[in-house]
Amino acid sequence: MNTTDPMQILLLDNEGQVRAGFRAALKEAVPSARIHEAAGYGQAIAILANARIDFAFLDFNLTGEHEETGLDVLRHTRLHSPDTRVVMLSGYVDKRLVDCCIDAGALGYIPKAMEGDEVLPQALQAVFQGLIYLPKALRDNQVEGRLLAKAPEEFGVNGRLRETLYYVCQGYESKIIADQMGLEEGTVRKDYVSKLLRLFKVKNRTQLVLEVARLGIAVPKPKPRPTPGIDG
Numbered sequence: 001m002n003t004t005d006p007m008q009i010l011l012l013d014n015e016g017q018v019r020a021g022f023r024a025a026l027k028e029a030v031p032s033a034r035i036h037e038a039a040g041y042g043q044a045i046a047i048l049a050n051a052r053i054d055f056a057f058l059d060f061n062l063t064g065e066h067e068e069t070g071l072d073v074l075r076h077t078r079l080h081s082p083d084t085r086v087v088m089l090s091g092y093v094d095k096r097l098v099d100c101c102i103d104a105g106a107l108g109y110i111p112k113a114m115e116g117d118e119v120l121p122q123a124l125q126a127v128f129q130g131l132i133y134l135p136k137a138l139r140d141n142q143v144e145g146r147l148l149a150k151a152p153e154e155f156g157v158n159g160r161l162r163e164t165l166y167y168v169c170q171g172y173e174s175k176i177i178a179d180q181m182g183l184e185e186g187t188v189r190k191d192y193v194s195k196l197l198r199l200f201k202v203k204n205r206t207q208l209v210l211e212v213a214r215l216g217i218a219v220p221k222p223k224p225r226p227t228p229g230i231d232g
Contacts, residue, residue: 006032006033006034007030007032007033007034007054007055008033008034008036008051008052008053008054008055009026009030009033009034009035009036009053009054009055009056009057010035010036010038010044010047010048010051010053010055010056010057010058010084011023011026011035011036011037011038011057012037012038012039012040012043012044012056012057012058012059012062012070012073013039013059013089014039014040014059014062015059016039018059018112019037019039022057022089022120023035023037025120025121025124026057026124028121029121029124029125029128030128036051036053040062040068041062041068041069041072041073044056044058044073045073045076048073048076048077048080048081048084049080053081053084054083054084054085055084055085055086055087055127055128056073056074056077056081056084056085056086056087057087057088057089057110058070058073058074058086058087058088058089059088059089059090060088060089060090060097060101061090061091070088070089071088071100071101071104074086074088074101074104074105074106075104075105077105078104078105078170078171078172082170082172082176083221085107085127086105086106086107086108087106087107087108087109087110087127087133088101088106088108088109088110089109089110089111089112090109090110090111090112091111091112091113092111093109093111093135093137093138095138098134098135098138099206099210102132102206102209102210102213103171103205103206104171105170105171105172106171107127107132107169107170108123108126108127108131108132108133108134108213109133109134109135110123110127110133110135111135126149129149129218130149130218130219130220131149131213131216131217131218132169132209132212132213133213134210134213134214149216149217149218150215150216150217150218151217151218152165152217152218152219152220154217155199155200155215155217156199157196157199157217160181160183160192161192161195161196162219162220162222163181163222164177164181164188164192164193164196165196165208165212165219166219166220166221166222167180167181167222168193168196168205168208168209169209169212169219174188174189174193177192177193180222193205196208200212
């Protein structure tokens with residue numbers, strides 16, 4: 001993305017009043033952003049097909065004549081717009097639902113009703129810093145300063161290991177990660193993913209992403225790899 005281009009955001013919610021409130025918060029957080037609004041699955045898919053969306057905020061529960069949910073939009077995004085960072089919105093907090101969204105490639109989960117000192121501007125600040133935002137109820141209470149992004153290097157994650165971590169957080173399978181990095185699938189799975197699981201002392205990818213969120217690690221997007229045969 002050209003650094004001079006305005007950030008493009010997709011906001012999906014079937015309730016116009018909710019969209020209006022969330023849109024106002026987004027514009028306050030990123031005044032220059034261009035916000036695309038969708039009230040349902042079909043509108044969201046059309047926007048994703050015609051615009052380069054940097055961030056998508058998707059309501060999990062969509063009511064209407066179709067049965068698709070925000071999770072279906074998330075899965076579509078991971079397949080067709082892999083560079084889009086997706087954050088799920090929901091009216092309630094359920095750990096199994098949060099885990100399901102993270103497993104599908106969401107990079108955050110924001111409750112529509114914030115509690116106590118947890119406010120929407122802080123949640124958006126975390127997301128735009130590159131953090132994976134989780135509801136307050138699911139955080140480790142001993143972790144301080146969650147809104148201060150920490151670099152992966154602080155945890156011994158650099159180079160291709162850091163690149164792998166980014167793609168895992170995006171919900172990519174090992175084969176797709178291998179294609180992105182120009183490696184063999186076995187190398188990604190056995191060397192890099194396995195090392196990340198050991199490093200963060202977790203058993204699977206979903207737990208890994210949740211641990212990255214708990215620790216407040218912001219994983220930067222890897223720089224594009226040069227096309228073979230083309231001189232820089």
